[in-house]
Amino acid sequence: MSANEAFRPGEVVPASGIYACDCPQTHHWSTDVKGHRFPPLxxxxxxxxxxxxDPAHPAD
Structure with a gap:
């Protein structure tokens, strides 16, 4: 997965973490889990x- 790779709502989340939408005004954030689907914007x-x-950190 590249650092700037973008994902559309409904696609499968490739890595758990915090994702931001690409809104030009203010950003909206979503915490997503690997294997689930991205939510609607x-x-x-x-x-x-x-x-x-911000990728999720593995549990110790």
Whole structure:
């Protein structure tokens, strides 16, 4: 998975972590779990994709 790879709502989450939408105004964040599907973008969001901002850390 590349650092700037973008994912559309409904696609399978490749890695757990915090994702941001690509809205040009304010960012909306989503915590997503690997293997689940990305949620729809928030109502009123002008974006179209989610991008990983902070990967989840493995449990010790």
């Amino acid at each position: 928030p109502h009123g969001c002008d974006g179209s994709t989610w991008t990983l901002k």
